[in-house]
Amino acid sequence: MSANQTYDVQSIRNEFPILERKVKGKPLVYFDNAATAQKPKQVIDAISHYYSHYNANIHRGLHTLADEATAAFEASRAAVQSFVHAKHHEEIIFTKGTTESINLVANAWGNVFLNAGDEIIISTLEHHANIVPWQMIAEKKGAVIRIIPIDANGKLDIEAFKKMLSNKTKMVAVVHASNALGVINPVEEIIQLAHQHGALSMIDGAQSAVHLDIDVTQLDCDFFVFSGHKIYGPTGVGVLYGKKQLLESMQPYQGGGEMIKEVTFEKTTFNELPFKFEAGTPNIADVIALKPAIDFMNRIGKAFIRQHEAALLSYATEKLKMIEGLHIKGDVAEKVSVASFTIDGIHPQDLAILLDNQGIAVRTGHHCAQPLMSYLGIVGTTRVSFAAYNTKEEIDILVEALNKSIKMLK
Amino acid sequence: MGEHPTIGAIENEIIENFSMFDTWEEKYEYIIDMGKKLPPLNDAFKTEEYKIKGCQSSVWIHSYEKDGKVFFDGDSDAVIVKGLVSLMIQVLSGHAPQEIIDAPLGFVDAVGLSSHLAQTRSNGLRAMIKQMKLDAGVYLIKSQRTTDKG
Numbered sequence: 001m002s003a004n005q006t007y008d009v010q011s012i013r014n015e016f017p018i019l020e021r022k023v024k025g026k027p028l029v030y031f032d033n034a035a036t037a038q039k040p041k042q043v044i045d046a047i048s049h050y051y052s053h054y055n056a057n058i059h060r061g062l063h064t065l066a067d068e069a070t071a072a073f074e075a076s077r078a079a080v081q082s083f084v085h086a087k088h089h090e091e092i093i094f095t096k097g098t099t100e101s102i103n104l105v106a107n108a109w110g111n112v113f114l115n116a117g118d119e120i121i122i123s124t125l126e127h128h129a130n131i132v133p134w135q136m137i138a139e140k141k142g143a144v145i146r147i148i149p150i151d152a153n154g155k156l157d158i159e160a161f162k163k164m165l166s167n168k169t170k171m172v173a174v175v176h177a178s179n180a181l182g183v184i185n186p187v188e189e190i191i192q193l194a195h196q197h198g199a200l201s202m203i204d205g206a207q208s209a210v211h212l213d214i215d216v217t218q219l220d221c222d223f224f225v226f227s228g229h230k231i232y233g234p235t236g237v238g239v240l241y242g243k244k245q246l247l248e249s250m251q252p253y254q255g256g257g258e259m260i261k262e263v264t265f266e267k268t269t270f271n272e273l274p275f276k277f278e279a280g281t282p283n284i285a286d287v288i289a290l291k292p293a294i295d296f297m298n299r300i301g302k303a304f305i306r307q308h309e310a311a312l313l314s315y316a317t318e319k320l321k322m323i324e325g326l327h328i329k330g331d332v333a334e335k336v337s338v339a340s341f342t343i344d345g346i347h348p349q350d351l352a353i354l355l356d357n358q359g360i361a362v363r364t365g366h367h368c369a370q371p372l373m374s375y376l377g378i379v380g381t382t383r384v385s386f387a388a389y390n391t392k393e394e395i396d397i398l399v400e401a402l403n404k405s406i407k408m409l410k
Numbered sequence: 411m412g413e414h415p416t417i418g419a420i421e422n423e424i425i426e427n428f429s430m431f432d433t434w435e436e437k438y439e440y441i442i443d444m445g446k447k448l449p450p451l452n453d454a455f456k457t458e459e460y461k462i463k464g465c466q467s468s469v470w471i472h473s474y475e476k477d478g479k480v481f482f483d484g485d486s487d488a489v490i491v492k493g494l495v496s497l498m499i500q501v502l503s504g505h506a507p508q509e510i511i512d513a514p515l516g517f518v519d520a521v522g523l524s525s526h527l528a529q530t531r532s533n534g535l536r537a538m539i540k541q542m543k544l545d546a547g548v549y550l551i552k553s554q555r556t557t558d559k560g
Contacts, residue, residue: 024434347488349466350442354490357434365466379487380466408439409489 007308012300013389015040026359029394034179034207034338034385035363036229042292043233050285057281059258073284076291077274080239083294084224085215088244090273094287097238098206099129101225102173104240104277105202106133108250109171109223116142118170121199123148123156124375125178125185128368130204134173148174150375154183154330162193169199176208180367180381181330182338184208191221200246206230210387211309211336213302216241232388233293234286240277247273254279297388305388309337312386312395319399323406329381337386340367346409348382354405360398414479417509420501421517428521437522438490445493451485462537467491469538473545478553479504480546484538494523494535502542507553510546515539 013019016038021028030038050072056065058073074089081089095101114120120134124147138145148161156174165172172194177184191201202223205214209226216224223246228237242250252259252270256279261269270276297305316339320326325344343351348364355362365380366373373380384398415423431437455472462469467488474481482503486492501517502510518524518535 347467347491349488350490354438357438379468408435408442 007304009308009389009391013391015042015296016389017041017044019389023359023361024357029360029397031384031386031390031394031398032361032363033387033390034182034230034383036235037210037232037387038389039234040232040292040296042296043289046289046292047234047285050288055285058284059275069284069288072288072291073282076287079291079294083214083298084209084239084241085217086241087217091241091244091247093240093242093247093274093277094282095225095238095240096236096283097229098204098225098227099133099238101223101238101240102129102202102204103133104253105173105223105225105242106137108253108277109200109246110137110141110143111251112249114138114141114143114170117168118143119146119164119166119168120144121146121148121161121164121169121172121174121194123174123185124150124372125154125156125175125181125183126173126369126371127175127179127204127206128370129206130173130175131371134171143170144168147371150372152376153332154178154181154372155332156185156190158186158189158193161190165193165197165199167198169194169197171200171202173202173204175204175206177211177336177338178330178369178372179207179338180369180372180383181340182207182335182385183330183332184212184334184336187221188219191219195220207336207338210297211302211306222246228286228290228293231290231293232296233290236283237286237290244273247277252276252279256280258282300388308388309386309390312390312392313337313339315392316384316386316395316398319395320402323399323402329376329378338383339385340381340383342378342381343406346406348380350409351382351402351405354408355398355401358397358401358404360401362398414504417501417505417513421513421515421520424497424501424517425520441493441497442489443493444496445486445489445491448485448492448496448499449483451483455483456485462534462541466534469495469534471495471538471541471545473542473549475549475552478506480507480510480549482542482545491534495538498535498538498542502546507546507550511543511550513543 018038054065054068056069058070077089077092080092086092095104120138120143122130134145146164149157174185174190176187187203194201200222203221205224205226210231222243224241226239229235259271259276259279261271320339320341327342329340352362352364363383451470456470460470460472462471467486469486469491471482471484482499484495484499486495
């Protein structure tokens, strides 16, 4: 679509079969996109087509089905490479999700390069998936974790970060966009500062990959991780981008088939990239179905989708702020299409139950970011998050349902 | 005061009450109202010790024994959940430990609460029931020991 075309949200909705269903007798309003996005028909069909027509194990078989499956699998890798603008296809490692990608980096890199007294810097905004793997490797290696503070709106304190950096810093692992608040971090600056101190950088792109243009070469990050299911693709597939030289210097994460070159009982030589990090039979069907998800975003145009989502976010923010006692958390200019809020005197769980009865799916709770919630002094928030197929009419339905729920609860 | 009705009789009464609601709004307004009317739990019991894990909200259940019967009180920071706490207290409080342990609690399904509350939340309800039955079990064992000694 070109910029002067109008955004045809109805034709986009038609590509998502699930949007036709009803919940509790009402048309589904799906505002839990930051947890997982719905899938276009092409993604669903790709999975079914693979199992119906060319299911085979990849990279080894010498038959037609294996050739076709291998070609489709590697075509997905090429699509991801171009999606994040990586220089080499072997810099794209398939994992089962963001969490596994981070664990892979923490272990395969940390086991080789971390020493006692070394420092890993993360931020207050992190999802548990970008806290716990680092805590585990830090404990094993005697390394120290330091936390970049934020202000009341969820903005990182870059000055404090600068003061934390030293020659002890070995890794700076920060989230690109906060899952709980939507706030976008200045990762370009963070990566540069890390490099100036000889540290590496890992960007958690779980929330950003679907909304922002990702160019790992321009960012110059050492690692970038994200999940397939949040970018309209299947669950069970994730991506680790890593700089080639770095990946080559790391230990394998798991041992098994596919990742080896030669095995004797005395010694094993490891396969080359990317297979060194893809032990065992991978999630072939879902990796293959990731390509149509990327194709979907490319066809509509990420910038075009972003524009639509920004309009939804600003409309929703304006309407939500009119509700008495409602406070937006992370009310900053630079954010992805997430509105996270609290309402005075109302528990998020009560709200979620009543909204569900009105066909509306939102996320409530601590969003797997308990340190952030405790910093903000709240038990949790209600989070609405938008995708390419959401509409202003759905926001009107949400606001009406919120008002009704508040009335019932007060 | 007459004889305290059995758990089964109380469950039937609740099922009958809920059958009068035509809409989900009426049902939840009733639960919310029950939550609001439940007397707040003494702060001394609003501690980690009495907190039930596995709920998105905080839930506390406290129990005590009197004349061979187990009594419960409880609280939650979410009003619908507090309504559910109130409902469970109404059903289970004031009965002999064995009766509490044996209660099938079919009313939860019958009034459509397990289907109306998603899995993660109804886990909270299940955790609540499990805790109340565990407490009853503790009093049962205590009473058996006393009997043995006597």
